[in-house]
Amino acid sequence: MTRGLRGLGLTFALAGCHGTQSMTEGAGLQGVQFSNLFTLFSAVTGFFYLLVIVGLIGGLILRPRDDRAAVGEKAAGVGFLTWLGGVLLGLTALTVASYVADRNVAAATPAHPPLEVQVTGNQWWWDVTYRNADTGQELHTANELHLPVGVPVRLTLNSNDVIHSFWVPALGGKQDLIPGRTNIITLLPTRTGIYRGQCAEFCGAQHAHMAIDVTIEPRDAFRRWWAAGLAPAVPPTNPLAQAGYQFVMTRQCASCHTISGTPASGRVGPDLTHLASRRSIGAGTFPMTRGHLFAWVADPQGAKRGNQMPYVGLDADQLRAVVAYLEGLK
Amino acid sequence: MSLPVRFDGDLADLPTHGFGPRSLTWWGIVGFMVVEGMFFALLFAAYFFILDKEQTWPPQPYAPPALLAGTVFTMLIVLTEIPNAVIKRAAERFDLRTVRKGLVVMSLLPLPLFVLRGFEFASLNVLWTDNAYGSIQWALLLTHTIHLITDWGDTAVLTALMFTEHGKEANRFVDTSENAAYWRFVWASWLIVYLLIYWVPRWLT
Amino acid sequence: MSEIARDGETLKGAELEERLTRTWSRAPGLWGWITTVDHKEIGRRYIWTAMTFMVLGGILAAVMRAQLARPESGLISADRYNQIFTMHGTTMMFLFAVPVMEAIAIYIIPLMVGTRNIAFPRLNAFSYWTYLFGALLLWVGFILNIGPDAGWFMYTPLSGPQFSPGKRTDIWAQMITFTEVAGIAVAVELTATILKFRAPGMSLGKMPLFVWAILVTSIMIILSLPSVALASAMLLSDRLIGTQFFNAFEHGDALLWQHLFWFFAHPEVYIIFLPATGFVSQIVETFTGRRVFAYPAMVLALVATGFLSFGVWVHHMFATGLPRLGYDFYTASSMAVAIPAAIQIFCWIATIWLGRPRFTVPFLYVIAFIVTFVIGGLSGVMVASVPMDLELHDTYFVVAHFHYVLIGGAVFPLLGAITYWFPKFSGRMLSEGLGKAAFWLVVVGFNVAFFPMHLTCMLGMPRRVYTYPANMGWNGLNLLSSLGAVVIWLGGLIFIANVFLALRRPRGAAANPWGGSSLEWATDSPPPPYNFAHQPIATGHTPLWDVTDVLPVMTGLRVDDREQLITTAIEAVPDIRYPSPEPTPWPLLSAIALAALFIGSIFTPWAVVIGTVPLAIGFIAWFWPKSPPSKEPVIE
Ligand code: HEA
C-alpha cells in the first residue's frame, strides 16, 4: 500500500523545481509512521465499508419469505451483536495502532537532539535560526530548511503575529506556531531529497503563499551548507551590483532586511544574506530566477498581494542594479 | 380529521394550571436557567484557563479586589431569599395579598443591591483593558449584573401585573412561583461568582 | 362552565372544524402574516429561508470551485476568496444546516406528537425574525465588501483587533449572537413541546425516533450554544472595548478561543447530523413498512452520541501542541463516537432486510445517505487518530471528510425529508421523475466532486488556499472536483424546479400518501390551523399502523379559545388544559429592537445601554396579557 501510494504520488507529482509536497514520500519518521498507519486504517475501514455495502445491497434485493419473519428477527439480533463486537474490535485495533505509532515517534526522537532550529512564523514567511551554544555559530535564514539525514532535529515553533502551522508532508507531522506559546516538534529525516512544506493554518490574505523549501542531505553536505551560511554576504564585485548594494543600503530595504556583513540589519523581512542560494522567492511564491527577482523587487504586491513588503519606487536602472546585487548573494 | 375517530375519554375536567414541572412555565424557566448556567460554567472555565497560565493570581502588581462591597452585597442578596420564599409559598396557596406585598418588597430590594454593585465595580482594583485577569473579573461581575437587572425587570413587571385584574388568574400565580425560583438561581450563581472574584485571588496571591 | 364550547359528541365534524378554524386562524393579509404564531407558518418560513441560504452558500461554492479549477487562477483575488470561503462555511453551518433542521422540527414535531401548536409560539416567531436579521446582517455586509474573511472558525488572533481591523469580524461575531439567540429559543421550545405536549399514551419509550433525535439535539443546543455565545462576546469585547481575553501579550490566550469555539462546534456537527438520522429513521420505517429494528438501541445510540460529543472537541486542536496524555484520551473518545453510528447503520440495514423496501425518492436518498455518510464517518475515524491527523489536519482530506458527513450525512437525508414531507407542507406531491433525475445528479456529482479531494490531500494540498502552483500535481484532481460540483448544481436546479412546478399544481395530496405511521399523517395535507380537530391518542410506537380504521381521540378541549393539552413528561398522561398564546406583532417588534441593539453595538458600546429601552418595552408589551382574564379558574 505504501508503495502504491508512492506510485500514485509520483504519477501526479513529478517533483518540479518546487520539490514535492506529497504525503506519500515517507521521508521522515512521522511520514513513515503515517504511511503505515494509513495502510492499516484503509484496510480496516475498507473492510467495514465493504460489509456495510454488501449488507445494504443484500437487504435491497433479497426478500425474506413471510413465514421466516420471526427467524429473520432472531438472525438480525445475532448479527447485531456480532457486528457490535467486530466494530469494537476494529476500533480497539485502530486506537492501539495509533498509540503505538505515537510512542514509536516519541521513542525514536530524543528530548534534546543534537540539532535545534528556531522557526518563527510571520505573515507570510518563515524566519529560521539554527541554534548553537556559541551564538557566533548561529545561522540565520528564511523560508528554507536544510536537514541532515538520520539526525533528529528539534524545531522550536513561535509566531510573531497570528497562528501558522508548520507542515512538511513528506517528513510528516504538523505543529502550530502560536503567538505567546512555544511548541516543539521533533523530526527525524530518513531520506534525502528536496521537499516542499506549506503553512497549514489559515493565517490571512496570503496563507496560500507561505511555503518552505526543505532539503534533506547527507551530513557532510549539511555541514558544508551551515559553514557557508555562517559566512557574511559576498561583497558585490561588478559596478552594477555595487550600485545595487548602494541602493539597498541607503533605501528602505536595509531597514527591513538583514544582510550580514553589511549595515543592513532589519528584522521585518526575511534575512537576505544568502538569498540567491535559496530555491524560491517570497516563501515559495516564485522559483529563484533572475526574472522572478526582477518581478519581486519591481512589484512585490504583484502575485503575492497584501504581503508586508511595500512597493519601493525604483527606476529601470536601479532595478537592474538591485537584482544584480541580490543575484550575487550566494 | 381525515381518519374516522373514536372518542376515548374527555379532558374537560382537567385543571388549567399546575405548579412546578407540571407547568409549561417551569420548563421554560428551567431551560433558560440551564442556558445561563452553562454560560456561567464556561465563564468559570475561562477564568481558570487564564489563571492556569499565571504565576500569581492576580498577576503582579495588581492587588485582589477589596472585600467590603461584595461581601455586604452577598449577605443582602442571600437575605432576599426570605421574602422570596414567602412569595413562592403564598403563590402556591393563591394568597394574592401576600404575593402582592412580597412582590413590592422584591421589586425594591434590588435597588440597594445595585448601589452596592456599583461599589463592587470600583473595588476590583483592575480595569478590563489592563490584562486578561482584569477582563475576566469584569466579565464575571458584568454578566451577573445583567442577570440581576433582567430578573429585577421581570419582577417589576410581574408586580405591576399582579395589581391588575390579571393577577387573579391562576396561571399568574404559577408565573409568580417560577419567578421566585429563578431568583434563587440568581443568588445561588452569585455565590460562586463571589468566590471567584474575591476569594480565589486571595488564596492564590 | 357549560357556556364554554368544547369538542365532543355535541360538537364535531364540519361545525367543529369551522369553529376551530375561526379560533386558530390568523388575521388575513400582511398583518396576519407578520403576527402569526402558527408553528406551521413559521416553520415553513424558516425552511424557505434556510434553503435560500443553502443556494447562496452553493453559489459561493461555485465561485470557489471555479477559482480552484485551474492553478494560478486569477479569477478572484485572495481577499475575495477568503471572504467567500468564510461566508460559505458560515452560511452553510450557521444559516443553513442548523436552522433547517430546527425548521423542519418546528413544522413536524407538534404534528408528530399530536398537539395543536409548539410551546412558546411567540418565542418561536421571535426566533425566526432574529435569525432572519442576523442572516441579513451577514449577507448585506458581504455584499458591501465587509464580509468576514478569517474562516468559519475565526481563530484569534487573526480575527482579533490587531490583524482584522475594520468591521468584518464584528459583523460575523454579531451574526453569531443573533443565530445563537434564535437557536437557543427554538431548542427550548422544542424540548418543552416534546416533553409536555405529547399525545396521551405517547410515553417517552413510544416516541418516534425523529422526536427522540430532536429531543437530544435540542438539549445539545441548550448545552453547547452558550459556549459560542460566550466566545463571540469575548471576541467582540476584545475588538470593541479593549479587553484582553485572546491577547497573548496581555496574559490572554489565543487557544481559549479554540476551546470555547470547538466546545460548541463539535457538538454542532452532531446537532446537524442527529436530526438527519431522525429523518432517515422515519423514511426507512415508512418505506419498508416496518418498525425500525431495535428501537431501544437506536434511542441509546442517539443519547450516547449526544453525550460523547461533548468530550471530543479537542480533536480539532491536535496540532496546537497538547500534552501527549490528552492525545490518547481524545483519540479514544473520538473513535468511541463510531460505536453509536455503527449501531444506527446496522439497525437501518436490518430494517431494510426485514421489511419490504419501496424505491421512492425519499428512500433513494436514504440509500445514498448510507453509501456516502459511512465513507465520511470512516474518514472521520482516520482523522481521530492523532498521528494520522497531524498529517491530515487542515488539508483537503478534512474538507472531504466533512462534506461527506455534512452532505452525505445531513443534506441527502434532508432532501429526502423534504420530498417525504412535501405533501404535508404544501398539499402537493413532488414529481418522482424529476426527483429521481435530481437525485442521481446530486449523488453522482457529489462523489465526483469530493472523492478526489482525498487524493489531492495525499499530494499535499492544504485547505483554504485561494490558488496553488501549477506543478504540484493537483491540477487534474481539482478540475475533476470542479466538474463534479457543476453536476451537483444541475441536480440542485432540477430539485428546485421540481419544487416550483409542484407548487403551481392544485392541492390534492392525500392525508397519508406514503402510508406513514406517525401522527402527522393523521391530519390533512396541509394541516388546518388547529392541526387536529380532536386530541389524538397514541396507542403504540406506530400509532397509525396500530389502529386500522379509526383513530382514538380525546375530547373536551375548548373550541372558543386556543387550548392545548399538557401531559406528563414521561408517561404522557393528560394533566392540564393550557391556553396557547394568540397572534401578536410584539415578537417582530422586539426582534427589531434587538437587531438595532446588536447592530448598533458594532459601532458604539452605548448602543447596548440605549437599545435596552425599546427592547424592554417590546418584551413587556409581548408578555402583558391583552385579552380580559380567562373565564376559567380565577382565584378570588
Ligand atoms: C455532520 C457532520 C459531521 C459528522 C457526523 C462527523 C463525524 C465524525 N467526525 Fe467530523 N467533522 C465535521 C463534521 C462531522 N463529523 C466538520 C464540519 C469538521 C471540520 C470542521 C472544520 O475544520 O472546518 C470535522 C472535522 C473532524 C475532525 C478534525 C479534523 C481536523 O481538523 O484535523 C475529526 C478528528 O477527529 C473528526 C472526527 C469525526 C469522527 C470520528 C466522526 C464520527 O462520528 C463518525 C462515525 C461514523 C462512522 C465511523 C461510520 C459508521 C460506522 C461503521 C460503518 C462501523 C465500522 C467502523 C469502524 C470499525 C472504524 N471530524
Ligand code: HEA
Ligand atoms: C452543510 C454544509 C456545507 C455544504 C452543503 C457545502 C457544500 C459545498 N461545499 Fe463546502 N464547506 C463547508 C460546509 C458545506 N459545504 C464548510 C463548513 C467549509 C469550511 C469553510 C472554512 O474553511 O472556513 C467548506 C469549505 C469548502 C471548500 C474548501 C474551501 C477551502 O478550504 O479553500 C470547498 C472547495 O471545494 C467547498 C465546496 C463545496 C461544494 C462544491 C459544495 C456543493 O455541494 C454545493 C452544492 C450546492 C447546493 C446543492 C445548493 C443548491 C444549489 C443550486 C440549487 C444551484 C444553484 C446555483 C448555481 C447554478 C450556481 N466547501
Ligand code: CUA
Ligand atoms: Cu501562515 Cu497560513
Ligand SMILES: [Cu+2]
Ligand atoms: Cu469534531
